Amino acid sequence: MKMKMNRLFVKNFELFRTLVVILIGFAISLILIYFISDEPVKAITTYMFKPFDGIRRIGSMIEYMIPIMFAGLGMCMMLSVSQFNLIGDGALFLSAAAVSYFATVLIPNCPPILFPIVMIVAGALIGGGCGAIPAYLQSRFKTNIVVVTLMMNYVLILGGVYMLLYWMRDPSKTYVGSLPIPDAAKLATIIPKTHVSLGIILAIVATVAVNWFLNQTKAGYQMRMIGQNPQFAKYSGINVVKYVIIAQVIGGALAGIGGAVDILGKYDRFIWLTSNGYGFDGMMIAVIAKGNPKHIPLAALFLAYIKIGADLVGTTTDVPLDFVLVVQSVIVMLVAAVSFMSGVRQKAVVKIASAEKAGV
Amino acid sequence: MIRGSGNAKLPDPNRIVHRGLLMDEPILLMQGITKVYPNGFMANSNVNLSCRKGEIHALLGENGAGKTTLMKMLFGFEEPTEGTIQIKGKDVKFKGALDAIRHGVGMVHQHFMLVDMLTVAENVVLGDEPVKAGLFDKAGAIKKTRDLADKYHFNIDPTAIVKEVTVATKQKIEILKALLRGAEILVLDEPTAVLTPQETRELFVQLNVLREAGHTIIFISHKLNEVKELCDSFTVLRKGRVIGNGLVRDYTPQMLSNMMVGRDVLLEIDKDMAVPRETVASVKNLVYFDLSGLPILDGVSFSVQKGMILGIAGVEGNGQNELSEILTGLRKFNVGEIEINGKNVKGMTVRMLRDNGVASISEDRMSYGCAPMATIAENLMSDRFYKTQYSRKVSLKRKDIEKMAEQYIKEFNIACTGPRSKVGELSGGNIQKVIVAREFTSGASFIVANQPTRGIDVGATEFIRRKLIELTRTGEVGALLISADLNEVMEVSDSLLVMHKGKVCAYFENAKDVTEDELGEYMLGLKSMTPEEVGSALK
Numbered sequence: 003m004k005m006k007m008n009r010l011f012v013k014n015f016e017l018f019r020t021l022v023v024i025l026i027g028f029a030i031s032l033i034l035i036y037f038i039s040d041e042p043v044k045a046i047t048t049y050m051f052k053p054f055d056g057i058r059r060i061g062s063m064i065e066y067m068i069p070i071m072f073a074g075l076g077m078c079m080m081l082s083v084s085q086f087n088l089i090g091d092g093a094l095f096l097s098a099a100a101v102s103y104f105a106t107v108l109i110p111n112c113p114p115i116l117f118p119i120v121m122i123v124a125g126a127l128i129g130g131g132c133g134a135i136p137a138y139l140q141s142r143f144k145t146n147i148v149v150v151t152l153m154m155n156y157v158l159i160l161g162g163v164y165m166l167l168y169w170m171r172d173p174s175k176t177y178v179g180s181l182p183i184p185d186a187a188k189l190a191t192i193i194p195k196t197h198v199s200l201g202i203i204l205a206i207v208a209t210v211a212v213n214w215f216l217n218q219t220k221a222g223y224q225m226r227m228i229g230q231n232p233q234f235a236k237y238s239g240i241n242v243v244k245y246v247i248i249a250q251v252i253g254g255a256l257a258g259i260g261g262a263v264d265i266l267g268k269y270d271r272f273i274w275l276t277s278n279g280y281g282f283d284g285m286m287i288a289v290i291a292k293g294n295p296k297h298i299p300l301a302a303l304f305l306a307y308i309k310i311g312a313d314l315v316g317t318t319t320d321v322p323l324d325f326v327l328v329v330q331s332v333i334v335m336l337v338a339a340v341s342f343m344s345g346v347r348q349k350a351v352v353k354i355a356s357a358e359k360a361g362v
Numbered sequence: 363m364i365r366g367s368g369n370a371k372l373p374d375p376n377r378i379v380h381r382g383l384l385m386d387e388p389i390l391l392m393q394g395i396t397k398v399y400p401n402g403f404m405a406n407s408n409v410n411l412s413c414r415k416g417e418i419h420a421l422l423g424e425n426g427a428g429k430t431t432l433m434k435m436l437f438g439f440e441e442p443t444e445g446t447i448q449i450k451g452k453d454v455k456f457k458g459a460l461d462a463i464r465h466g467v468g469m470v471h472q473h474f475m476l477v478d479m480l481t482v483a484e485n486v487v488l489g490d491e492p493v494k495a496g497l498f499d500k501a502g503a504i505k506k507t508r509d510l511a512d513k514y515h516f517n518i519d520p521t522a523i524v525k526e527v528t529v530a531t532k533q534k535i536e537i538l539k540a541l542l543r544g545a546e547i548l549v550l551d552e553p554t555a556v557l558t559p560q561e562t563r564e565l566f567v568q569l570n571v572l573r574e575a576g577h578t579i580i581f582i583s584h585k586l587n588e589v590k591e592l593c594d595s596f597t598v599l600r601k602g603r604v605i606g607n608g609l610v611r612d613y614t615p616q617m618l619s620n621m622m623v624g625r626d627v628l629l630e631i632d633k634d635m636a637v638p639r640e641t642v643a644s645v646k647n648l649v650y651f652d653l654s655g656l657p658i659l660d661g662v663s664f665s666v667q668k669g670m671i672l673g674i675a676g677v678e679g680n681g682q683n684e685l686s687e688i689l690t691g692l693r694k695f696n697v698g699e700i701e702i703n704g705k706n707v708k709g710m711t712v713r714m715l716r717d718n719g720v721a722s723i724s725e726d727r728m729s730y731g732c733a734p735m736a737t738i739a740e741n742l743m744s745d746r747f748y749k750t751q752y753s754r755k756v757s758l759k760r761k762d763i764e765k766m767a768e769q770y771i772k773e774f775n776i777a778c779t780g781p782r783s784k785v786g787e788l789s790g791g792n793i794q795k796v797i798v799a800r801e802f803t804s805g806a807s808f809i810v811a812n813q814p815t816r817g818i819d820v821g822a823t824e825f826i827r828r829k830l831i832e833l834t835r836t837g838e839v840g841a842l843l844i845s846a847d848l849n850e851v852m853e854v855s856d857s858l859l860v861m862h863k864g865k866v867c868a869y870f871e872n873a874k875d876v877t878e879d880e881l882g883e884y885m886l887g888l889k890s891m892t893p894e895e896v897g898s899a900l901k
Contacts, residue, residue, distance in 0.1 A: 219756050220758060221756075352443060
């Protein structure tokens with residue numbers, strides 16, 4: 003019986019480890035609240051339970067999940083070829099801005115139904131283009147993908163802001179915002195009283211699609227082999243440069259779709275002046291999911307939960323919003339710490355191996 | 363095999379027994395050593411090892427038997443999961459290699475750890491440099507090295523640059539390094555694997571001198587005749603356990619071999635005569651320069667016919683790897699002409715070459731041969747997933763691929779739990795079988811096998827060699843066998859080339875026509891055939 007437990011533990015070690023990490027992160031946030039707050043009980047219950055209190059709040063969690071799932075899936079594509087390409091944030095921002103520009107200024111009279119489809123495709127193309135640039139630079143000139151994408155994010159985000167300020171700003175408003183996005187372009191809301199749009203369904207479809215693509219198709223297989231051992235891929239006859247670039251183009255495209263879907267599902271006007279950090283949230287959930295697209299929805303739900311919980315704590319109690327950043331950082335750090343808990347695993351492994359030897 | 367014209371002074375067996383049995387305390391005692399790796403692999407299980415002062419102790423076992431693991435623990439690289447180590451009767455616990463050195467344990471690794479750009483003397487004193495007026499004392503280093511070399515009769519030039527010396531000299535530097543730090547127990551990990559027969563003889567003379575001087579040597583090997591010739595006592599490991607120990611003189615090589623593998627190993631391979639048919643690959647005047655402009659391959663020419671195996675012998679690093687990478691499309695060449703199946707292959711990609719009938723076993727199986735985190739099925743399909751048998755326009759035919767994998771697991775005796783096992787969790791021999799299964803079933807007509815059995819157990823080695831011979835005997839396949847293992851290259855090949863410094867320096871139409879000693883001389887560049895003789899390799 004005990005042996006069975008040991009075996010189960012070793013087999014699902016990554017899952018156990020991630021759960022423990024999340025629990026630790028959660029415990030740290032509770033301790034933090036306890037020390038910061040004058041009314042810790044209220045703050046802690048707000049943090050833990052308020053996100054589920056009412057359809058509106060559950061709705062805001064799901065709303066938050068939509069763009070970060072796309073960004074996370076995009077990051078899974080990057081990780082599948084072992085490239086830490088962080089273009090997602092900029093790609094998502096720029097395509098959100100560009101899609102707003104198309105919808106408000108360029109083709110505001112596109113027929114309904116076709117309209118959002120055209121917009122999403124446009125978002126994918128722009129995101130894909132953003133992903134292609136650092137991928138090409140890396141394979142052609144051996145530039146460092148992390149440095150290039152971090153720098154490029156500034157360019158893309160400020161490019162998006164430029165579009166807002168000079169190409170589509172509504173002069174009749176006192177605040178900075180684009181012209182109104184035509185209703186025909188918007189994605190239908192599927193849960194009343196919330197902003198949860200069709201986007202969540204698209205995000206789930208995208209999850210299934212990316213999972214299928216990576217595991218069941220020829221192209222996905224080649225990308226995974228490249229990610230695991232590029233030399234082996236080359237020796238087997240796989241065109242490494244081609245598939246490394248394609249994977250990153252798809253990754254950028256997914257982030258781009260995320261930007262388009264977020265704008266079309268939630269906003270009346272494009273009003274972003276800085277990044278929302280969706281791209282980096284996507285990176286975080288991809289790391290928590292260990293690059294496995296199947297686990298993206300769960301990771302996204304978890305992140306949305308602590309984010310909304312922290313939002314509520316920040317607005318309704320005396321705890322500052324920033325503490326959510328601390329929690330996130332701890333969790334990502336622990337998930338990324340490869341040998342965290344390896345000692346526990348080693349002990350279980352020793353027990354199993356000893357038992358097996360004794361049995362032989 | 364090694365015995366012969368060498369002047370190795372063989373110790374009087376009676377004296378060894380006297381010393382071995384009557385010396386009181388063992389200098390090294392490892393007791394109840396167990397080591398479990400994080401992946402659950404139990405590399406050592408309750409291993410006992412004891413060595414006496416002034417003896418050469420052979421640590422025997424197949425690859426993967428746990429010899430290297432045991433020595434890593436002795437040298438502080440790994441910590442035993444259980445068990446104790448005693449040196450001179452005192453319990454020790456090493457926190458690292460430095461700790462082990464302090465206790466008088468020295469190790470000569472299979473892969474030398476030397477700074478190529480420095481001189482011999484600088485390497486010997488590295489980490490313990492003589493200082494004069496606060497600066498490195500070069501003359502002092504040379505003197506120190508020379509004194510030490512003279513004391514143990516090592517013939518070595520302290521001022522030579524390491525990059526330019528032979529493998530045997532590098533080994534001597536490693537031994538001197540250990541001696542300078544006061545090593546009393548010296549571990550040599552397969553020291554003869556990289557040496558020619560002549561160099562091996564010289565090494566044995568030196569080891570005998572060290573024994574006379576009272577040093578204890580642990581000699582890791584699986585070459586039984588060397589053990590018989592050199593060692594006093596032995597311990598045999600199999601699958602992480604001690605199978606036997608005793609005095610070497612009480613056992614025949616056959617008895618030791620049975621202990622190592624648990625069955626009789628066929629040291630010779632019976633094979634039918636090759637019937638060479640049409641040429642499948644021909645290489646004409648191949649030249650390849652490295653980045654610094656040095657010729658790595660310098661006018662290599664030969665041809666391989668279907669139905670035969672052409673072996674390439676040579677000390678590693680004489681252009682064999684570059685040749686194999688060029689033939690498989692991983693590397694571009696500068697001058698010359700290569701024709702495979704009647705097509706000029708210049709500029710072909712790996713995929714094009716594979717489609718043109720080339721398959722290859724890389725010498726570095728973990729870097730090129732496999733993706734360790736991927737499943738067996740995924741590793742088996744890497745060269746053929748795109749064929750209609752295994753995929754549709756976009757998606758893979760998972761079921762057909764698994765069926766294929768199951769069939770090859772059976773056919774090639776791959777020990778695993780199924781096609782979904784991760785390749786990285788298999789043993790070295792089984793990983794190599796996965797690679798061989800892929801390359802031998804790709805339908806290729808030209809197979810480049812570069813070190814196909816390096817570092818794997820005897821069972822897998824024999825299996826792979828037999829498969830290679832079987833495949834060529836169908837008459838549809840020609841093979842190029844590159845190997846630094848003399849036994850392999852002589853037993854398996856039908857014809858034989860020797861490469862030295864990027865050139866073909868000898869060709870034997872019949873591999874049986876050459877003796878090991880003669881081959882060694884060609885490998886070392888002591889002898890070389892005329893261009894006409896060598897030219898007959900190209901038909």
